[in-house]
Structures are given as structure tokens and as C-alpha cells.
Amino acid sequence: MKINWFPGHMTRALRVMQVEVKNVDVVLYILDARSPLACLNPEFDKIIANKPVLVVLNKIDMADTSKIAAVKESLKLHFKSKFQIVEVNSTASGAVKKVLEKIKILGEEKILKNKNKGLNTYIKAMVLGIPNSGKSTFVNNLCGKAKTQTGNRPGVTKGKQWVNISREIQILDTPGTLQPNLSDEKSARFLAYIGSISDKVLDINELAVALIRDIELQYPNALNLRYNVELSGTPYEKIKQIAISKNLVTKGGSIDYDRISIMILDDFRKRRLGNITLL
Numbered sequence: 001m002k003i004n005w006f007p008g009h010m011t012r013a014l015r016v017m018q019v020e021v022k023n024v025d026v027v028l029y030i031l032d033a034r035s036p037l038a039c040l041n042p043e044f045d046k047i048i049a050n051k052p053v054l055v056v057l058n059k060i061d062m063a064d065t066s067k068i069a070a071v072k073e074s075l076k077l078h079f080k081s082k083f084q085i086v087e088v089n090s091t092a093s094g095a096v097k098k099v100l101e102k103i104k105i106l107g108e109e110k111i112l113k114n115k116n117k118g119l120n121t122y123i124k125a126m127v128l129g130i131p132n133s134g135k136s137t138f139v140n141n142l143c144g145k146a147k148t149q150t151g152n153r154p155g156v157t158k159g160k161q162w163v164n165i166s167r168e169i170q171i172l173d174t175p176g177t178l179q180p181n182l183s184d185e186k187s188a189r190f191l192a193y194i195g196s197i198s199d200k201v202l203d204i205n206e207l208a209v210a211l212i213r214d215i216e217l218q219y220p221n222a223l224n225l226r227y228n229v230e231l232s233g234t235p236y237e238k239i240k241q242i243a244i245s246k247n248l249v250t251k252g253g254s255i256d257y258d259r260i261s262i263m264i265l266d267d268f269r270k271r272r273l274g275n276i277t278l279l
């Protein structure tokens, strides 16, 4: 299954980020902890260059925390510049303190420089990440107000937006962006599962079949537990067994594969299959 999604607003957004990064002290790189390594976008490496990075493992409340140590090891290999990692649930209050502390650590060079000059200026940070990773929710969490628009679909934020967080920190929210060509098919599938690719460009049946395969490889019991059935056979046979277990077979015996596919994807996206991190 070939997956690709790179609408025009993403090209523009990457250009804007390329310009704005010159004026910021720290980059806040938001990853969805349900599939954090698939969220790494080579386009962002070019933008970040040597800026200090705070890697935010967001949606940690939905992730499998037993895999996070391995994720952190992989991230250490990926980031070349100075970086810190923080785990966050941006929908719960309380993330603020530890995040602001880390931003200050990464921006301390600038604070010191300004103090020496007798100046008191902001640390400026730019948020970046793939669509739907929770960037705007994260920014809202930090400022304690719904200053940016959020929504559970990719492509909600369309332009850049500066937000004052405190007397010391300003953050730039940006639109979620992917790369022009998602050449790694496994990562592309994972991005589709977590809702970072518009469902409009996806074949929902093929995606559900792929999701069943990928989940069972890493979490053999997740689907059996959710649907209360011992699944066996091909993924299509499994979809049929799920349909039967959910009473979703018509009197004539036919199965609405679209409906079941959407249900399975939705169950994954809403954590009804349990806390999962796909690597």
C-alpha cells in the first residue's frame, strides 16, 4: 500500500519554518508517543540544523511506556545538537512546570548573554512536528488557555501563530508537516494509523488489514481482548470474525467492510485496544 500526503500548505509551512528558525533559541519537536520514531521527519533535520531541541514525547497517556526507554536510545542516536526529552500528556494540566524548566535549560545561553548586557528578553521557541501530533494542544497546555485551534484530524493549524507563555517564554505554533515522499512504507502506515495522514487519501480497508497485521506482530492479544474472540486466519477472515463478535453482519450474511475497518481504526485511535507504541 503506497501512502503519500503532501498538500501545498505543507510546502509553504516548511518554508516559513526555515525562515523563523533563525529567530528562535529552542526547537520543540513534538512526537506522538504511539509511534514516535515514525514521527521523525527528515525535512525537520534540515530546519533544526544546530539549534537546541526539546523532544516532546506527547500523548504519553496513550503509549506503551515499557517501550519508551528503547525509544529514547534511538532518539539519542538521531539528534546531533544539544537536546532534552520530556514525556507529556498535553490534555492534562501539570505538564507545564517540567516543560518550562527544560526550555529554560536549553535557552540558558541566551538568558545569560542578555543578563550580562542588562537586558531581559524572551526565550523564543518554535514548535514543529507531523500533523495531529498534538502541537497546538501542547502550546495551549503551556499557556493555560485555548489560544490555538486544535482538533482530532490532521491539518487543523494552517499558518504560524506566536503565543506568549510567560514573561520569559514565547512559542511559535506551526502547521503539521510531512515529507514530499514517504519512502519508508512501515513508517507511512504507522503515521496513517495515528491520524497524521488525511483519511481521504487512504484506502480504509487496506489500512485496517495492515493495522491488524502490525498490531498482532507487537501486541498479539490486543485485538482478541478488545473483541472478545480468538482471531485466526487471514486479516480479512479476522475482520469477519470481529464483525460477527460485534453483531455487525446483516441478516443476509453480508459484511460492511468499510464500517468494520473504520471501527477498528477508531478503536486504536481512541486507545480502546490498550496502550500501544508501534516501533
Ligand SMILES: Nc1nc2c(ncn2[C@@H]2O[C@H](COP(=O)(O)OP(=O)(O)OP(=O)(O)O)[C@@H](O)[C@H]2O)c(=O)[nH]1
Binding pocket: 058, 059, 060, 061, 062, 088, 089, 090, 091, 129, 130, 131, 132, 133, 134, 135, 136, 137, 138, 149, 150, 151, 152, 153, 154, 155, 156, 157, 158, 174, 175, 176, 177
Ligand atoms: N490523549 C491525548 N490526546 C492528545 C494529546 N495531545 C493532543 N491530543 C489530541 O490530539 C488531537 C490533535 O491535537 P492538535 O493539538 O490539534 O494537533 P496538531 O499537532 O496541532 O495538529 P495539526 O495542527 O493538524 O498539525 C486532538 O484531538 C487533541 O486533543 C495528549 O497528550 N494525549
Ligand SMILES: [Mg+2]
Binding pocket: 135, 136, 137, 149, 150, 156, 157, 174, 175, 176
Ligand atoms: Mg495544530
